[in-house]
Amino acid sequence: MPDHDLPSPTLPRLKPRAKDSHKGSFGNALLIGGSRGMAGSIALSGLAAARTGAGLVRLAVPDRCLETVASFSPCTMTIPLTNSSAGQITASIEELTAHLEAANCIGIGPGMGGSPELQQLVQDVLRTAQCPVVVDADALNNLGAISNWRELLSEKVVLTPHPGEWSRLSGMAASDREAQVAAAIEHAKQSGATIVLKGYRTLVTDGVEAAFNSTGTPAMATGGSGDVLTGIITALICQGLSPLEAAHLGVTVHGLSGELAERALSTRVVLPPELIQYLPLALGAHAEQRSSRGIGF
Ligand SMILES: NC(=O)C1=CN([C@@H]2O[C@H](COP(=O)(O)OP(=O)(O)OC[C@H]3O[C@@H](n4cnc5c(N)ncnc54)[C@H](OP(=O)(O)O)[C@@H]3O)[C@@H](O)[C@H]2O)[C@@H](O)CC1
């Protein structure tokens, strides 16, 4: 496994919910993505965000996919965006401004597809948003198509690439894990962004601290597992964790949830809705392990 010489961050935990808290206490999550044929991915991110405890979850999706996305869960709200005849978002930033202002964290990219309009939208969201932004999947690919994409990174940005996405952004081959890890740490150092380089032993770093995840299972190697992670990290930021803390805790409980589901269901593959179903147990197990051992995983 590649190495790094940065100190490990302390694994954070969510504070118990105050008795007098209300949905507004746990943040507004705004998830932008989806397209005709990939409505499921943004719905998975949304349900994962709700299950992780965001107070309100809104999914901004192509108008054409709204009913489909809404039908997956009664727990999330939907915002219709102008779309192409092929069912991809073509909206400009003005359609989203009020929603960006109301959000405590934005997740963008799952199932979004790629186009010049989407490259512009991803760029504009990163320039306009005052809150943290989790950039995943096709938002990473749209970002990579912008020549000055590095200038759009800052402390409020979390990138969650898998090795294929990171090869498009960094230029480092997906097969060269060592070079990919080094590039992720370097990009995080230069920009202050948090980078989650996914895979077996996911790397989480902000360029100052770094950790390799030790939870997870090959049963999670199925389409949609990463879309769930986007929702988890977005919801943890909504509940007051910093981008690095949310990425670190999010990656840990995501993997733990996969392990718990694999064991409980005696299955070779954990489907994304099952991953979401076991999130409360994973969050609870994390809290118990911390309090009984006084340490993180
Ligand atoms: N239900 C839905 O609606 C779902 C919708 N989804 C949506 O689909 C969209 C496209 O996303 P995507 O990740 O499937 O395609 P893409 O970016 O071309 O990456 C593939 C390339 O990367 C490589 N690669 C990947 N992982 C790697 C690894 N660990 N280690 C090494 N290589 C790795 C891989 O390599 P290969 O498999 O060829 O070895 C290949 O070259 C996106 O919007 C997403 O949200 C999905 O979430 C599924 C559920």
Ligand SMILES: Nc1ncnc2c1ncn2[C@@H]1O[C@H](COP(=O)(O)OP(=O)(O)O)[C@@H](O)[C@H]1O
């Ligand atoms: N063998 C594995 N061990 C641990 N985690 C895995 C394994 N395979 C996949 N995962 C996790 O599943 C997720 C896959 O993300 P991604 O490739 O973006 O999926 P998708 O885009 O289909 O939702 C990552 O968080 C990754 O770490």
Ligand SMILES: [Mg+2]
């Ligand atoms: Mg993905």
